[in-house]
Amino acid sequence: xxxxxxxxxxxxxxxxxxxxxxxxxxxxxxxxxxxxxxxxxxxxxxxxxxxxxxxxxxxxxxxxxxxxxxxxxxxxxxxxxxxxxxxxxxxxxxxxxxxxxxxxxxxxxxxxxxxxxxxxxxxxxxxxxxxxxxxxxxxxxxxxxxxxxxxxxxxx
Numbered sequence: 001x002x003x004x005x006x007x008x009x010x011x012x013x014x015x016x017x018x019x020x021x022x023x024x025x026x027x028x029x030x031x032x033x034x035x036x037x038x039x040x041x042x043x044x045x046x047x048x049x050x051x052x053x054x055x056x057x058x059x060x061x062x063x064x065x066x067x068x069x070x071x072x073x074x075x076x077x078x079x080x081x082x083x084x085x086x087x088x089x090x091x092x093x094x095x096x097x098x099x100x101x102x103x104x105x106x107x108x109x110x111x112x113x114x115x116x117x118x119x120x121x122x123x124x125x126x127x128x129x130x131x132x133x134x135x136x137x138x139x140x141x142x143x144x145x146x147x148x149x150x151x152x153x154x155x156x
């Protein structure tokens with residue numbers, strides 16, 4: 001499903017939806033989506049993801065935007081699903097370089113708990129994300145949510 005992104009098409013998309021062209025390609029990747037990180041001519045570093053059009057992408061973008069606006073630590077969404085070639089759309093977000101190391105199970109569980117609580121406020125709950133995040137496990141730590149009640153347990 002991976003399709004090679006043509007840089008001239010990507011540059012035109014960035015100019016139209018991000019108001020700046022491509023200066024440098026930082027990396028490429030992807031599996032279900034074509035992912036290209038670029039530095040734009042205005043100095044911003046962004047990640048553009050192109051994939052087949054689907055209604056769920058608008059919902060996902062709305063939730064991503066909601067989480068960012070409510071202080072959840074995630075990349076800033078810059079452009080919601082916009083046409084990109086035939087039957088495809090692209091989204092863009094600020095590039096966030098990888099962090100050094102991976103957090104503990106407890107830190108990951110706390111972040112998941114924060115995600116659930118943040119997603120359950122306002123528009124994100126209406127968008128339907130909360131029903132997808134009612135239970136999560138990271139290592140020996142389990143996070144369960146029911147409405148606004150959250151339980152974090154750790155098995156030994």
